[in-house]
Amino acid sequence: MIEVKDLHKSFGDTEVLKGIDCIIEPSEVVCVIGPSGSGKSTFLRCLNMLEPITGGEVIVDGYNLSDPKTDINMVRTEVGMVFQQFNLFPHKKVIENLMLAPQKVRKLSAEEARDRCMKLLEKVGMAEKADQYPQQLSGGQQQRVAIARALAMEPKMMLFDEPTSALDPELVGEVLEVMKQLANEGMTMFVVTHEMGFAREVGDRVLFMDDGVIVEENKPEELFSNPQSERTQEFLNKIL
Amino acid sequence: MIGQFDFTSVVEFFPQLFTGLYYTLLISVVGLIIGFVLGAIFGLGRISRVKITQYLSIFYIEIIRGTPVLVQAIWIYFALPLIIQFEIESIVAGIIVIALNSGAYIAEIVRGAVQSIDKGQMEAGRSLGLNHRQTMRHIVWPQAFKRMIPPLGNQFIISIKDTSLLSVILVPELIFQGRLIAANHFNAVEIYTTVAVFYLAITLTLSLVLQRLERRLDI
Numbered sequence: 001m002i003e004v005k006d007l008h009k010s011f012g013d014t015e016v017l018k019g020i021d022c023i024i025e026p027s028e029v030v031c032v033i034g035p036s037g038s039g040k041s042t043f044l045r046c047l048n049m050l051e052p053i054t055g056g057e058v059i060v061d062g063y064n065l066s067d068p069k070t071d072i073n074m075v076r077t078e079v080g081m082v083f084q085q086f087n088l089f090p091h092k093k094v095i096e097n098l099m100l101a102p103q104k105v106r107k108l109s110a111e112e113a114r115d116r117c118m119k120l121l122e123k124v125g126m127a128e129k130a131d132q133y134p135q136q137l138s139g140g141q142q143q144r145v146a147i148a149r150a151l152a153m154e155p156k157m158m159l160f161d162e163p164t165s166a167l168d169p170e171l172v173g174e175v176l177e178v179m180k181q182l183a184n185e186g187m188t189m190f191v192v193t194h195e196m197g198f199a200r201e202v203g204d205r206v207l208f209m210d211d212g213v214i215v216e217e218n219k220p221e222e223l224f225s226n227p228q229s230e231r232t233q234e235f236l237n238k239i240l
Numbered sequence: 241m242i243g244q245f246d247f248t249s250v251v252e253f254f255p256q257l258f259t260g261l262y263y264t265l266l267i268s269v270v271g272l273i274i275g276f277v278l279g280a281i282f283g284l285g286r287i288s289r290v291k292i293t294q295y296l297s298i299f300y301i302e303i304i305r306g307t308p309v310l311v312q313a314i315w316i317y318f319a320l321p322l323i324i325q326f327e328i329e330s331i332v333a334g335i336i337v338i339a340l341n342s343g344a345y346i347a348e349i350v351r352g353a354v355q356s357i358d359k360g361q362m363e364a365g366r367s368l369g370l371n372h373r374q375t376m377r378h379i380v381w382p383q384a385f386k387r388m389i390p391p392l393g394n395q396f397i398i399s400i401k402d403t404s405l406l407s408v409i410l411v412p413e414l415i416f417q418g419r420l421i422a423a424n425h426f427n428a429v430e431i432y433t434t435v436a437v438f439y440l441a442i443t444l445t446l447s448l449v450l451q452r453l454e455r456r457l458d459i
Contacts, residue, residue, distance in 0.1 A: 077369035087363065089361065089365075089379055091382050101369060104370055104374050105370060
């Protein structure tokens with residue numbers, strides 16, 4: 001589904017990603033953990049070109065992102081993204097947040113889009129809030145709407161950039177629940193997270209990143225109970 | 241003191257003042273509509289990724305903002321016709337002056353408002369597969385427009401009062417009419433005060449309309 005070869009990314013003189021290789025298989029749930037500043041989010045943002053890459057290759061669903069001929073908008077329709085800060089459109093109602101892209105990009109009619117989007121809102125338990133505005137919702141509700149908005153494009157895979165980090169602790173569960181459900185349905189997911197419980201329970205594989213490289217990767221139970229590298233041990237000791 | 245002034249007699253000059261009001265309104269409305277379009281174009285041009293567009297916009301904004309409206313009016317009415325060998329009617333020249341002048345300030349208002357919208361909004365739009373233009377149009381612009389309203393109201397009021405300078409290029413607006421009347425009837429204080437009340441009537445109405453609009457867009 002995604003193939004990353006020797007990915008490098010610099011901001012000016014600062015190299016943030018220093019050569020990353022990674023393959024994500026269809027239906028796989030990959031969680032990325034690591035200290036802040038390790039490049040996790042930048043890595044994720046390179047996967048849909050929100051950050052242009054400086055070196056190496058990222059191939060998503062057969063499209064080479066570094067090839068200037070690749071229609072990046074086309075690729076993005078296949079890769080849903082969920083942000084830490086939700087980034088819902090505050091001037092649009094919940095249902096309109098979902099309907100916009102399917103109508104403008106997929107060229108669905110208003111009824112088709114509404115049908116599809118209402119089903120998704122039901123799925124994330126937000127159907128009765130369809131006609132409210134985002135700021136009337138709690139953080140957890142907003143994030144569930146944001147997940148539904150990304151799903152409305154019927155993407156082949158989903159990127160989650162610390163989806164629960166901006167939430168009050170008691171609201172984290174409802175968002176993780178929706179993500180778990182999605183994983184069980186076979187969605188390919190790439191999740192940058194601090195929720196070790198989620199990574200352990202739902203992840204097929206966990207990557208530990210530090211200082212711009214993948215230090216260690218393994219099945220969650222292996223990585224958490226038997227970390228190989230010293231840096232991983234150190235990190236896990238600090239947070240667990 | 242007020243007893244020395246004869247405000248009752250200004251009523252007889254109302255027809256003439258209303259003619260002035262008509263031209264003030266005409267030039268303000270048409271000028272500001274064009275000014276808003278110019279402002280949108282150059283405001284977005286100012287933040288364009290295309291360097292040429294950026295420099296052109298900066299050039300326009302800085303030249304206009306850095307020179308007095310009075311001089312701009314004289315250039316456009318007296319100098320421009322000599323260059324292009326084409327006579328411009330004073331009213332048309334007036335509209336051009338207000339449009340060009342307000343356009344430069346509105347460009348900065350537009351730029352500020354667009355740049356104030358959180359970067360995450362553009363990213364969210366793009367991540368859904370919308371292209372840059374679609375995201376601007378459906379997501380960034382509507383939010384930015386709401387933020388433009390207060391400073392736009394300010395600029396509109398300034399531009400309306402700027403039309404008074406157009407009397408020097410013989411636009412028959414309010415001040416021009418007032419000066420004619422005052423010169424013939426030696427009632428400068430009464431006439432100019434009346435003229436000021438006319439301006440107030442326009443600007444207060446505008447403030448009211450914008451307040452309403454702001455409240456309606458506020459969800």
